Amino acid sequence: xxxMLAFSNFRRLAQQGGRCLVxxxxxxxxxxxxxxQALRIKEVAAVQGVRSNSLTGYGLVVGLxxxxxxxxxxxxxxxxxxxxxxxxxxxxxxxxxxLQLKNVAAVIVTAQLPAFAQPGQMIDINVSSIGNAKSLKGxxxxxxxxxxxxxxxxxxxxxxxxxxxxxxxxxxxKVQINHLSAGRIPSGAQVExxxxxxxxxxxxxxxxxxxxxxxxxxxxxxxINSKLGKGSAxxxxxxGRTVQVRAPNDADARVNFIxxxxxLPIESVAPAAKVVINTRTGSIVLNQAVTLGPCxxxxxxxxxxxxxxxxxxxxxxxxxxxxxxxQKSDIQIKQDPGILMNLPASPxxxxxxxxxxxxxxxxxxLLAILQAIKAAGALNAExxxx
Numbered sequence: 001x002x003x004m005l006a007f008s009n010f011r012r013l014a015q016q017g018g019r020c021l022v023x024x025x026x027x028x029x030x031x032x033x034x035x036x037q038a039l040r041i042k043e044v045a046a047v048q049g050v051r052s053n054s055l056t057g058y059g060l061v062v063g064l065x066x067x068x069x070x071x072x073x074x075x076x077x078x079x080x081x082x083x084x085x086x087x088x089x090x091x092x093x094x095x096x097x098x099l100q101l102k103n104v105a106a107v108i109v110t111a112q113l114p115a116f117a118q119p120g121q122m123i124d125i126n127v128s129s130i131g132n133a134k135s136l137k138g139x140x141x142x143x144x145x146x147x148x149x150x151x152x153x154x155x156x157x158x159x160x161x162x163x164x165x166x167x168x169x170x171x172x173x174k175v176q177i178n179h180l181s182a183g184r185i186p187s188g189a190q191v192e193x194x195x196x197x198x199x200x201x202x203x204x205x206x207x208x209x210x211x212x213x214x215x216x217x218x219x220x221x222x223x224i225n226s227k228l229g230k231g232s233a234x235x236x237x238x239x240g241r242t243v244q245v246r247a248p249n250d251a252d253a254r255v256n257f258i259x260x261x262x263x264l265p266i267e268s269v270a271p272a273a274k275v276v277i278n279t280r281t282g283s284i285v286l287n288q289a290v291t292l293g294p295c296x297x298x299x300x301x302x303x304x305x306x307x308x309x310x311x312x313x314x315x316x317x318x319x320x321x322x323x324x325x326x327q328k329s330d331i332q333i334k335q336d337p338g339i340l341m342n343l344p345a346s347p348x349x350x351x352x353x354x355x356x357x358x359x360x361x362x363x364x365x366l367l368a369i370l371q372a373i374k375a376a377g378a379l380n381a382e383x384x385x386x
Contacts, residue, residue, distance in 0.1 A: 042262035059144030273381035
């Protein structure tokens, strides 16, 4: 009944004129022509100059429950505490260098200063012990200046640590979960100085692609020119990683322009065929562009087994000799016969996987096989060893 009703409605629309039929046809063509996968420019590129900066500093964590540095082995902890106390107007006695200040630990503080961070804003910091402190749990970081690579102070850090680990010890036994010598202080540093950015300099901005690819650079430039160019070319690809775009000089207009630019869609670009090999773990990763040409492979396993058996040489009676223990080694070599297998051409990743699985080789063997196939010219991909 529903089928008959739908057919009668379509027939009535067709009888009303050819314009409805043409509209339906154009709509169907438009839906089928949409890209299967679309990306935004902000997912493949970023504005150059808009970046974070690394900060680091040296400080002290106090208030530890006897789990701090052993000052007899870590003299810089006592020296740092003495210098800090002198800044507060307190002079420690000469023998303070031998004090067992186990409630104090020397630490390195690191943080990332976000782009456009303004004075007064708070950022997260990481605190890591550099001595032999057992745990930083329950400690408080005293005021620590955080410096950039130029030596200038950009933030001041202070606060109570959050340590994600736990541990206990009794009777010579010890149990520990996660690390106790590192912690984090959310919103533990206050920005004191801004980092100038070149965002408002000049009449152009540069987009840096996340990966070097000429086709992606061309698509980004074409998308910007077609949507924001208004009949003129305002973007051009300088190379495979940089796209230069003319932008408004007014600060507010430039921000709005970049916001619209980052939301422009582009079609996803197929990556270059690549096989990533991790020789330490034996892991092999292939992307979707890897193909395999027809080839023949023969691979045989070679195993060597060495066993040692102790042999005791006992001297005769009244010979004044000594008992000697010697080792008798037995070496066995086993080599499995290699069967020549014909691998057909594999135009898709699933075909490549099936062809490699048919060899029955271990991941360690596949490392050598893939390198041999590449050397023979049958593997259409780039090998990257990490």
